[in-house]
Amino acid sequence: MTSEIAPHLLAWYDRHHRSLPWRVTPDDRAAGVINDPYAVWLSEIMLQQTTVKAVKPYYERFLERWPTVKQLAGAEDEDVMRLWAGLGYYSRARNLIACARAVADDHGGRFPETAEGLSKLPGIGPYTAAAIAAIAFDESVAVVDGNVERVFTRLYSIDTPLPKAKTEIKARVSEALPKTRAGDFAQALMDLGATICTPRSPACAICPLLEDCEAGGAGNPEAFPVKPPKKVKPVRLGAAFVASRPDGSVLLVRRPDKGLLGGMRVVPTTDWTARQDGATDTDAAPFPASWEKKGQVIHVFTHFELRLNVFHALVTSDDKSAGTFDAFLDARWSDAEDLAGEALPSVMKKAITIALPEAFRPRKPGKD
DNA sequence: TACTCGTGGTT
């Protein structure tokens, strides 16, 4: 028998689709309006493991600053990292730059039009390649993200734990694909997952796929998808050293391109790579000064909790020891008025705020 | 396959 999933879903999508900055409405699509592949790509990279609400302002700022992929390809690396700061998963920003330059240099400024071609570009994996191909180029491919995994494990009561279940999920999605409207189908599934088929307390009563859904019929949708048990987060200890000068400038260094917070600006810190490096005193300070402990930042990363002791020192002009920072990458003093615009990850804004409560406070223009 | 890689919002 033929699956009725696509017709049911697309009819619902036509009425209930979300309105999003990077999305062309179904009506406009039907009228021939084409999605800009660059805009689709940019939004999809930002949306990886990131909520729509968090992405919106970043997406708007990026598109305004760099309206085309060629312009983004010509951007300074640090300018991109500055605009990405706060969004997390910073390897995405580094891959964003690499991908833009690959498209500009190797593809004449045009994105490949198939999932196969797209997936060869940096930062574009199986999901993103399929999403761009379907939404921007109407390729009929299965677009499987966390929403689709949830919807389809419920539709067919797939109790194989993720990620092992992905093979079966992709097969089920493929057989449900409509002959046209591949992009709308993909986005409709994601909208359904985000608004109806939610992780907890799904709204089965108003779901357009209720009559197609095994778990919905059985009344146990929350039993799916089955996920492996998660591990406990270890605690790591470290220290951050905020050095400031009388004019309010702050010493920043840059982290190596690879690894945690790669390519981002930070104040000098201990490694906090070990489970507990225990460097909570001034032994590990970048240079001798009157370091004073100001407090502790507790920041939860994906796979560990960081407890960062924050030290501050006011460095005066006659402090000769504060001149060489050979152990650090690209050390420089950031002016007080520039600090908010630096490529600082959230954990570093927290740490600097402990030492300098006024550092990121909006200041009145015209004063001082 | 399993681990690394951020952050802020919900429940």
Add this chain to the structure above:
DNA sequence: TAACCAAGAGT
């Protein structure tokens, strides 16, 4: 409030 979660990719 601790746990869970969000349009995953790279290694």
